[in-house]
Amino acid sequence: MSAFGRRPGTAGRPAFGVAKPMQAGPGMAGGAQFPAIDTPAAEAPPPPSNLSPEMEAMERLNQRSTAEAMEPEKAQGFEASVHKIKEQVLPRLLERVDPEAAATLSKDELTEEFRPIILEVLAELRITLNRREQFALEKVLVDELLGFGPLEELLSDPDISDIMVNGPYQTYVERKGQLVIAPIQFRDEQHLFQIAQRICNQVGRRVDQTTPLADARLKDGSRVNVIVPPLSLRGTAISIRKFSAKPITLDMLCQWGAMSQKMCTALKIAGASRFNIVISGGTGSGKTTMLNALSKMIDPGERVLTIEDAAELRLQQPHWLPLETRPANLEGNGAIHMGDLVKNALRMRPDRIIMGEVRGAECFDLLAAMNTGHDGSMCTLHSNSPRECLGRMENMVLMGDIKIPKEAISKQIADSVDLIVQIKRLRDGSRRVTNVTEVIGMEGDVIVTQELFKFEYLDEDKDGKIIGEYRSMGLRPYTLEKARQYGFDQPYLEACL
Secondary structure, eight states, rough: OOTTSTTTTTTOOOTTTTOOOOOOOOOOOOOTTSOOOOOGGGGGGGOOOOOOOOHHHHHHHHHHHOOOOOOOOOOOOHHHHHHHHHHHHHHHHHHOOHHHHTTTOHHHHHHHHHHHHHHHHHHHHHHHOOHHHHHHHHHHHHHHSSTTTTTTHHHHHTEEEEEEEETTEEEEETTTTTEEEEEEOSSSSHHHHHHHHHHHTTTTTTOSSSEEEEEEEOSSSSEEEOOOOOSSTOOOOOEEEESSSOOOHHHHHTTTTTHHHHHHHHHHHHHHTTTOOOEEEOOOHHHHHHHHHHHSSSHHHHHHHEEEESSOOOOSSSSSEEEEOOOOOOOOOOOOOHHHHHHHTTTTTOOOEEEEEEOOOOOHHHHHHTTTOOOOOOEEOOOHHHHHHHHHHHHHHSSOOOOOOHHHHHHHHHHHHEEEEEEOOOOTEEEEEEEEEEEEEEEETTTEEEEEEEEEEEOOOOOOOOEEEEEEOOOOOHHHHHHHHHHHHHHHHHOOO
């Protein structure tokens, strides 16, 4: 047989890949070569709807109630064949490789070392691959041994912002604000658990049955949460929040429609004029992205300390020191909490202290820092509105053992916080700044606020895209004096009016 698959003496046979023209059968229309194709009724375009918007909404509700459960999408074609070959090659490859030596090599070096071994294994199995299939197999095997297996292709996709693994056989991703199922699967629960351990071990965290919860991060700063059985009933669950490789700025958020030009100008001045800012919003609304964008306005000469449970902030300043908490060891000792890091940060001569996410009693330490000469401090927290944000801060201070009256806590919050930036992820997947609210002071035992900007919902188009308007409330800001100290009082006033 020659290199092209043709046996000697078969000259009269057609060349590989050349097919005879299609002939229409008896009674078929459409000419000699291409028969007519009957379009199924399901593929025909739907008739124009004359229903009212309310009736259309109810129709969608009925369709949802009668819809069948979706089956996980499975890999097909080229990808499926490569993964099938990988399952045969991997055990034989592991017999020939020293894992400790392989762990010391980079991915490129390991690929070069693997190439002759893979060819040897393929020859044993009598599998013939073309160059494209061989390169794909090499990548899959290296990802399996040094990377995160099937997750690697999702991590390298720039359009994916969230990855949610619900056990070994179901994975969802978020693309442009919408959740879709991903065509990847793990071999079994053991395979997925090993990858979860590999992610945690890289940052000195551990996950097992005694410590079934873990917060970790990837090398690019992406945040990872892992929960394993017995707490997770469908197997190991991994949630990865990816961050853009290119730093996102306030101008970029303005171009994407997350805020108006006036809001963008006001937030730039707030960041540069050392306002104490709280960024409030729900899960996945873009709080950390907004905090990173605001940090761009910090003067390069200032010393900035960031404090987080799992370090995910990526500030764009030269003098930036990130700090990270530490969980307890097996004996339950040695835990370092965010409150401990805030107290220690006050002794490190910071100009600003930025907390990734406030969840508990460390809120009191942050308020104390804001009140003791560390203007320009920022934090994020979960809440649905600026007013609820203030209530949550009061509750978080009360979580600690500090015995002070609620009125004193409210006064400290009113004296410390200058601005609350509320962010929401709307139902069409878009993320928008819905409120920019100023904290004025106390009136009796109530914290007084005033709204500078607001996003108002108007309508939605036929594709479900929400249409709204960013409105300036036309009020003179109380923080104008702070902006005047930095020479921004006139542009700040013009942006708010």
